[in-house]
Amino acid sequence: MTDVTMTVNGKAVSGNIEGRTLLSDFIREGLRLTGTHVGCDTSQCGACVVHVDGKAVKSCTMLAAEAEGADITTIEGMATPDGSLSVIQQAFQDHHGLQCGFCTPGMVMSAAALLAENPSPTESEIRKYLEGNICRCTGYHNIVKAIMAASGQSVAGVAAE
Amino acid sequence: MPKDHGIGARNKRREDVRFLTGTGNYTDDINLAGQAYVHFLRSDVAHGRIKRLDTSVALEMPGVVRIFTGADFEGVGGIPCGWQVTDRHGNPMQEPAHPVLAQGKVRHVGDAIAAVVAETPAQARNAAEAIELEMEDLPAVVDMKAALADGAPKVHDDLDSNLCYDWTFGSDDATVQAAFDSAAHVTTLDLVNQRLVANPMEPRVAVGDYNRASDESTLYTTSQNPHVIRLLMGAFVLGIPEHKLRVVAPDVGGGFGSKIFHYAEEAFCTFAAKALKRPVKWTASRSEAFITDAHGRDHVTTIELALDADNNFTGVRTHTMANMGAYLSTFAPSVPTYLHGTLMAGNYKTPAIQVNVKAVFTTTVPVDAYRGAGRPEATYQLERVIDKAARELGADPIALRRQNFITEFPYETPVAVAYDTGDYTATMDKLLEMVDRDGFEARAAESARAGKLRGFGVNCYIEACGIAPSALVGQLGARAGLYESATVRVNATGGLVVMTGSHSHGQGHETAFPQVIAEMIGIDENMVEIVHGDTAKVPMGMGTYGSRSLAVGGSAMVRATEKIINKAKKIAAHLMEASEGDIELKDGQFSVAGTDKSVAWGDVTLAAYVPHNYPIEEIEPGLEETAFYDPSNFTYPAGAYACEVEVDPETGKVEICSFAAADDFGNVVNPMIVEGQVHGGLAQGIGQALLEAAVYDADGQLLSASYMDYAMPRADDLPNFKVDHSCQTPCTHNPLGVKGCGEAGAIGSPPAVVNAVVDALQRGGHDVTHIDMPLTPGRVWQAINE
Ligand code: FES
Ligand code: FES
Numbered sequence: 023m024t025d026v027t028m029t030v031n032g033k034a035v036s037g038n039i040e041g042r043t044l045l046s047d048f049i050r051e052g053l054r055l056t057g058t059h060v061g062c063d064t065s066q067c068g069a070c071v072v073h074v075d076g077k078a079v080k081s082c083t084m085l086a087a088e089a090e091g092a093d094i095t096t097i098e099g100m101a102t103p104d105g106s107l108s109v110i111q112q113a114f115q116d117h118h119g120l121q122c123g124f125c126t127p128g129m130v131m132s133a134a135a136l137l138a139e140n141p142s143p144t145e146s147e148i149r150k151y152l153e154g155n156i157c158r159c160t161g162y163h164n165i166v167k168a169i170m171a172a173s174g175q176s177v178a179g180v181a182a183e
Numbered sequence: 184m185p186k187d188h189g190i191g192a193r194n195k196r197r198e199d200v201r202f203l204t205g206t207g208n209y210t211d212d213i214n215l216a217g218q219a220y221v222h223f224l225r226s227d228v229a230h231g232r233i234k235r236l237d238t239s240v241a242l243e244m245p246g247v248v249r250i251f252t253g254a255d256f257e258g259v260g261g262i263p264c265g266w267q268v269t270d271r272h273g274n275p276m277q278e279p280a281h282p283v284l285a286q287g288k289v290r291h292v293g294d295a296i297a298a299v300v301a302e303t304p305a306q307a308r309n310a311a312e313a314i315e316l317e318m319e320d321l322p323a324v325v326d327m328k329a330a331l332a333d334g335a336p337k338v339h340d341d342l343d344s345n346l347c348y349d350w351t352f353g354s355d356d357a358t359v360q361a362a363f364d365s366a367a368h369v370t371t372l373d374l375v376n377q378r379l380v381a382n383p384m385e386p387r388v389a390v391g392d393y394n395r396a397s398d399e400s401t402l403y404t405t406s407q408n409p410h411v412i413r414l415l416m417g418a419f420v421l422g423i424p425e426h427k428l429r430v431v432a433p434d435v436g437g438g439f440g441s442k443i444f445h446y447a448e449e450a451f452c453t454f455a456a457k458a459l460k461r462p463v464k465w466t467a468s469r470s471e472a473f474i475t476d477a478h479g480r481d482h483v484t485t486i487e488l489a490l491d492a493d494n495n496f497t498g499v500r501t502h503t504m505a506n507m508g509a510y511l512s513t514f515a516p517s518v519p520t521y522l523h524g525t526l527m528a529g530n531y532k533t534p535a536i537q538v539n540v541k542a543v544f545t546t547t548v549p550v551d552a553y554r555g556a557g558r559p560e561a562t563y564q565l566e567r568v569i570d571k572a573a574r575e576l577g578a579d580p581i582a583l584r585r586q587n588f589i590t591e592f593p594y595e596t597p598v599a600v601a602y603d604t605g606d607y608t609a610t611m612d613k614l615l616e617m618v619d620r621d622g623f624e625a626r627a628a629e630s631a632r633a634g635k636l637r638g639f640g641v642n643c644y645i646e647a648c649g650i651a652p653s654a655l656v657g658q659l660g661a662r663a664g665l666y667e668s669a670t671v672r673v674n675a676t677g678g679l680v681v682m683t684g685s686h687s688h689g690q691g692h693e694t695a696f697p698q699v700i701a702e703m704i705g706i707d708e709n710m711v712e713i714v715h716g717d718t719a720k721v722p723m724g725m726g727t728y729g730s731r732s733l734a735v736g737g738s739a740m741v742r743a744t745e746k747i748i749n750k751a752k753k754i755a756a757h758l759m760e761a762s763e764g765d766i767e768l769k770d771g772q773f774s775v776a777g778t779d780k781s782v783a784w785g786d787v788t789l790a791a792y793v794p795h796n797y798p799i800e801e802i803e804p805g806l807e808e809t810a811f812y813d814p815s816n817f818t819y820p821a822g823a824y825a826c827e828v829e830v831d832p833e834t835g836k837v838e839i840c841s842f843a844a845a846d847d848f849g850n851v852v853n854p855m856i857v858e859g860q861v862h863g864g865l866a867q868g869i870g871q872a873l874l875e876a877a878v879y880d881a882d883g884q885l886l887s888a889s890y891m892d893y894a895m896p897r898a899d900d901l902p903n904f905k906v907d908h909s910c911q912t913p914c915t916h917n918p919l920g921v922k923g924c925g926e927a928g929a930i931g932s933p934p935a936v937v938n939a940v941v942d943a944l945q946r947g948g949h950d951v952t953h954i955d956m957p958l959t960p961g962r963v964w965q966a967i968n969e
Contacts, residue, residue, distance in 0.1 A: 040305070056212035057205015059436070061384045062469035066890035069384060097205035107203060115199040118859045122689030123202025124384040124436030130203065145903075152898040156890065158384050158437050159689045161866030161928075162898040164859060180903055 028092045030055070031099030039086050045079075046070045048086035049096060057097035057127045061156070068155030071128040071135075072096045078135035080154065097127035100134065110134055110172040117177070119168035121159035128155050133169045142173055145180060189702035190919075193855040196694040198687070207434040210388035210405045211466050218390065218462035219248050221455065222307035223448070224297040224314050225474065226289035229323035229546040229883020230336070233287055233296065237315040241299065244313055246306030248459060251298040251451070253286040259454065262447055263419040264511040265411075267660040268348045268520050268542070276348035276542070279339040281510040283420065283447045283454070289318070290338055290509035291546050292885055293474025298451055300463055323883030327483060327504040327543040338509055338544040347507050347516065347542035352524040353598045354535040362498025362535035366489035370572035375955045376560045378481035378506065378877040380893060381553045383688075385436020386467040387476060391452030395460060399427050402453045406432040407442045407686050408726020411663070413718045415445040415513065421454055425718075428453075432716040435688035439867070440552040441476045442688070443728045444513035448475070473888040478877055479553020481506035482519060486564040488572050489535075496533040496587045501564060503540045508549035515551040516542065521659045522557030522647070522729075528596035529565045530607045530643045530821060531587040536597040546883045552728065554867055554929040558646040566642035566934035571952055574945065580938070584643055585611060593915075600647055602819045604912040605847060607643060613845040614641065614823040617905050623827070626840075627946065636830045637840070638943025641823060642934040648923035649734030649818035649914070666813035667731070668723040669739040671747050673806035675792035677706070677785035681743075682714045684724020685736030689863075690925065691856040692732060698852050699737060699919065703744050705770035706784060722809055730923025733852060734818050734914065741918045742810035750802060751787045757798040758782050758790060818914045818922035822846035826935040830943045835964030837873055837940055843905040844931065849913040849922040857924045861906045864928020870896035871929070872936035876957050894957070 027036040030053060037052045049058045049072065058081060061069035070081045073095040100108050107115065110133050120126040129152070136143060136151045143151065148169050149162070157165060167180040186192040201207045238250040262281040269275055280286075285296045297314055301307035322336040329335055330345040338345055353359075363369060390403040400423055406412050409430040416430075417423040435442060448465050455463040467475065482505050489498035505519035524538035573580040588607040595601045623639055630637040650656075653664035670682040679700060685692055697711035714720050727736075748768060755773035756763040765776045774781035790797055791806040827840045844861055851857050874894035878886045887893040913920025933956060940958050944951040944967060951966045 042305075050211075054214075055205065056209070057207070059209070059385070060211075061386065061436075062890050064469065064889045064891050066895075067384060067469070097203075101204050107200070111203040114203055115195050118196065118855050120196075120199055120202055121691070121859060121863060122383070122385065122437040123198070123207050123434065124209070126202050127205050146899075149898040149901075156384060156895050156897060158382055158439070158867070158895070159863045160859060161862035161864075161896075161904065162901055163862045163904050166898065166903070 024087050026086055026090050028089050028094055030094045031096060041087060043086045044082050045084040045086045045089050046081040049081060055096050055098050059124055059127055061124065066156065068128040068132060069125050071131040071155065073131060073135065078132050097130060100130060113168040113172035117164050117168040117171055119160060119165040125155060125157040129157065129165055133172065136169065137173055142175060145170065189698055190852050192698060192853065194694050194698055194708060194853055196691050198691065198693045209385055209434045209436055210390060210403050213390050213403050215390060215392055215462035218464050219300045219302060219459065220304040220307045221298050221300045221452065221463055221465045222304065222311045223295040224299065224311045226292055226294040226296055228289065228318060228320055229292050230321040231289050231318040232321060233285060233289065234319050235315065235317040236297065238297065240315065241310040241313040244306065244310035246302035247310045248300040248302065251284060251455065253282060253284045256283045259283060260420040262445060262450065263415055264516065265415065265513045265662050266517040267662065268350055268516040269660060270348040271351040276516055277342045277346065278511060279342055283450050291548050292883060293548060294509065295447060300455055300459065323881065324546045325879050325881060325883050327506055327545060330543050330545050331541065338546055345544040347544055349541050350520050351537065351539045352520065353527065353537040358535045359498055359500050359537040363487065363489045363500065366497055367492040368490045368576060370488045370568055370575055371485065372568045372571050372953060373485050374564060374567060374953060376480045376482040376484065376563055377956055378550065379479045379553055379871055379875050380473055380877050381439040381441035381476060381479055382895060383437030383439055383441060386469055386472045387442065387446065387448065388466045389449045389452040390462060390464045391456030392462045393457040393460060399429065400453050400457055401429045401431065402449055403431045403433065404449050405435050405442050407435065407438040407688060407728055408724065409686065409716055410684060410718050410724040411726050412445050412449060416450050416453060420450045429719045432686055435686070438688045439554040440479060440556055440728060443726065444477050444551055470889055473893065474548055474885055477512040477549050477551035478508065479550060480560060481550050482560045484564050486568045488568045490572060494576060494578055494583055494586060496531050498535040499527055499533050501527060501538050505540055505542045506547065506550050507542050507544055508547045509544065510549050512549035512551035515549060517661065518552050518557040523561045525598050525600045525647060526558050526561035526645065527565060527598050529562065530589060530645050532589045534597060538598065547879055554864065555926045558926065559930045559933060562644040562930050563934050567937060567953065570938045570941065581611065581641055600817060603816055603915040605819055605821050606910060606912050607821060609910040610821065610845045610847050611643065611823040613907055613910050614825050614843055617843040617845060617907060618825045618841065630829050634833065636832055636943040636947035637827065638830065638939045638946060639825065639827050640935050640938025640942050641825045642931060642938055643823045644927065644931040645819055645821040646926060646930050647817035648730035648820055648926065649814050649917065650729030650731045651817060652815055653813050663725065664813065665725050666811050667725055667736040667739045668809060668811045669736065669743045670722055670807065670809040671740065671743040673747055673788050675789050677710060677788045679711045680714055681711060681740055682721040683736050683740060684721055684726065685732040686716050686727040688727065690727065690732060690860065691853065695733065695853040695856055696737065696740060699741060700744055703748065704768065704784060730820065730925040733919060733921045734917055734923045735812060735814055737919055737921065738917045739810050739812035742812050743808045746808035746810060747806060750806060753798060753802055754787045754790050755782050758786065758796065815916050818849065818917065820846065820848050820922040820924065820927050822927060822931055824931040824935040826939040828936065828939040828943055830940060830963060832947060832967055835960035835967065837958055837963060839869060839902045839936065841905070842902055844928065845910060846908045846924065846927050847910045847912055848908050848924045849911055850920040851908055852921065854908065857908055858906050860924045861928045862904050864926060865904050865932050866896050866901055868929040868932025869901060869936055872933040872956050872958060874900065874957050
């Protein structure tokens, strides 16, 4: 067992964990932040994406122990301080970018990382960037639209409804 | 002006806020005090006899609470099948036992042999590895044809063979034969509708709990229909009466059919929680989901289409082998029969149609309904054979379809269904408005300059949704009624709670259902709350599948709300000292016709609960009503889809350049949600056409058992979609005039894609008439170069 300490959504947290504990498990089971989802066991689906020191990371690919000292943001930390939805979250609602909601936390976290890197991505850049995030519900159309909108671009070009 | 309220408004989804902030409550988010975790030891061979199963070492491992094996389930019921098909000789299908844990034999990779319950998931996993298991390997039975051959190894020793049923449906032999004998042209096509895995992004989870004081069991599960699970598991497996069994399906991360069925893990967790007197939790890994979630499709078909000299369709005859897998999953027998055979008329007035289906047991994961369920298989074969016929006859594929459209309604098909309404010409016209056909040649020339082949494909579809009239499906073998229930509870201060048996796992019921009530009463949607997914809260429910929620569940809600309004009018009449017949309800106000007297909705609801001035002799206090709605027919959404592709002949890679869908869903309550449903369906259909396949090797090993090998459609694989639902022929027999939109995309898109690819190859001078899905680069390249 090892001790880990990190900052999650601005709060210092610690835990005593087995060395093999994945960051995703630590977040879900240890911290009971269940917004981070686990949709696969081969690092393919992206439901588990969080930000580690500002970078989008699939939390199922990282050991919790490796996040020692890191600054982590999960979906629970994405809303604005007054509790209202962030621009990206609001765009997902406005453009119906989610259905069952299971992929959504990962999508929002990936979208945020994309827009931090590339504030005005093209549709095809968005689609390429989301390669590591699987959504089974939306067909991606409205996710792409939501991210375009969140970046302040017109969504008129994203085909009619 | 688009509406901003009520039916037809694009209301944003209220459920989104919790999902976008990580505060949803999915089953795996539920952790009960003192819970233990189960890990299943699963077969890694397709077929085998358990020679020795020794748990003694494993039992001593740290944290192990108990290990269950098949022996613990002797005397416990097996997993039941909810549909009995009668074969063409009038005999019931062969129905094998389906034990919760293997009884002596395993029949597919993933079949559960033992269940280790331990303090942590890791301890349960570790101990499962320490179980000593000796297996006598038996020959795998994978190929359906081989499974039906004389002397084939039997999946179930106690059955006569691997044939579940041999079923024939539709026109009689003489009628169909006459159609083919007199045909001017017959087109035949052999095709495979490949096995798929539904793959909702949330893997299945079950948490069993038991309350000693009340002797009550609770199961939290990832289900599309918690009441169905309560009935099947309570009555048939564990013998727990409904009043001692609660099933909760909280937020569920997609289903697409795969979460309709009652699974062994649900029964296990409920059983073990009672045996151990503590909660027991199971969370499937994705790898486990691939080998335990019911798969979909897996049909091998020969279809023949007869045409007369004027290109009128005169006969359709099909022979299909449908894979059932190792056991009969809940609705498996109905998929290739009543959800498939009944759709073989498609949108066309073919007078003679006969369907034959042989359902086959193999040593593979059970196959059951997956988005569309039977209807995609029917549509695919029909629309592919029509395209092939058009090519053989030199006819325009669109004109050939139009010429054969059913144009008069109601229309009784030769395959036992009666379409109430539709306008297939209108959706085809709309589709052609949406695509730029005139510019096609220029785009094709452009592609050619880049060394690519461009193609265009269309297809039509019809589906039977709003499942289903209970009496009819009862005759066809359903062991359940397929009505839906709703209770509408009006609170004293006027707010409403609707308890609906329809379960929402992405469909947005919490948003759309209140729009209907808001429209009926003339109040704000925010006054309406939707409760679903808990058998303790909702009286009864048959759940969500077959695009039935609004058509059947919504209709039940309308009926209950009508009862509410009728009673409220009585109260309003009393308050205004008017006669009940003169009371009108508009914008949340009751008024007396022809006067300026009115009372507000809230005054009436308050009077119902504070009945001081109240017609107490005549009606009871309170304002709560329940309705059960049993549809009198299926609904028949229909549409026309078009796909344009570019094929790289060097690599065989197919790119979807554009995809358009013109659907007729009847009336639409929330267009935004409807469009989203179509998008998702299209992605799954295009996924089937180009990417996805569950592949078994000859030994019965599932080769595509992870996202490394099973090609899920990703954002970059798909285009933006053009969708339209402005063609509306409202359903004639439900109060909302709605038809259902959940499956259309998955049904209508695969043939459009394949038709387009074949078109591209043909235009490029390649004599390719068919390629089986998925149209991977390898398959397309091979078709070009063979
Ligand atoms: S759970 Fe991390 S990528 Fe799927
Ligand atoms: S919204 Fe369901 S998986 Fe994306």
